[in-house]
Amino acid sequence: MQSRQGILLGFGAYFIWGLFPLYFKLLEDSGTVEIVLHRYLWALPVCALVMAVTGGLPQLREVLRTPRRVALLGTAALSLALTSGVYIYAVNSGHVVEASLGYFINPLVTVALGVVVLRERPRRAQWWAVGICAVAVAVLTVAYGRLPWIALGLAGSFGVYGLLKNRVGGDVGALVGLTVETLALAPIAVVGVAAYAASGHGTFTADPPWQALLLASGGLAIVAPLLPFAAAARRVPLITIGLLQYVTPVLQLLIGVALFHESMPASRWIGFGLVWTALSVLTADGLRARARSQAARNRSTAPGALSAPSDKDAKRAPQGA
8 A cells, every 4th residue: 555655656756747848838938047946945944844844954954064965965966956947948949859859868867977986887788778778879979960969868867866865875865855955046136136137037926926936936946846755765675766757758758749849750759769778778777676686585584594603793793783
């Protein structure tokens, strides 16, 4: 029952993220930078309210007392803000399909970052997946007539965000981490929004009250999908979350093609097909690795799998082990 709830919650979170092109399209009269500034300005009070209601303030204070974590989360916030900016630009410049490609590529970029930055040793299937993705990028470069920089920028900046969040540690909850991130960006957001207002180029007061409400709702839009996502992450295995994440780019692709009528010639479908092939290889490898790991754990905990330690072993064992 809990697993079923987790799947539904995870699907709901990724479904909301997948609908974001429709929301940002309503804000196309505002510039990309102004939208990003308002998102983080209004996200802070929303995060603070949710933290107070859910009793997360003690954990927030604990994280804020750790300078290393604050620095990492602050850097992650800049990376996420860059991701948001590239994504909003993509939507409002008619490149929703390319933005969806960025989120398809992201798991493969994460593998590449693990190899380059963390010195991880990828399995053979992971090498194949990254190689196929590189071919896909080459095909799409020819198809677009340029490097798909929007897709690569999204995948790269979001991959760096994930890497930094990984360095923070898994004991920092999603909402706590986001609250620290919004705290880090709040001064920039306040100054930026004030500068827009003073220059007369801001759109907050345009078409009252709708534009103001749309811009202010950006804070809620950040937090709303995060809550079901955090609840899902506690209920289902990570591999399930990994599979559910493809709901978002699939929905974005459908919106770009069916609703925004973006062009998808055969050459681009071929490039996307190669990316999906690479993701299939990566996913199958992840499932196999998880099955092997589970089988190894089952063998190690089976009755008779471990022999009783001898007196010599007991004396050699470290205290508190």
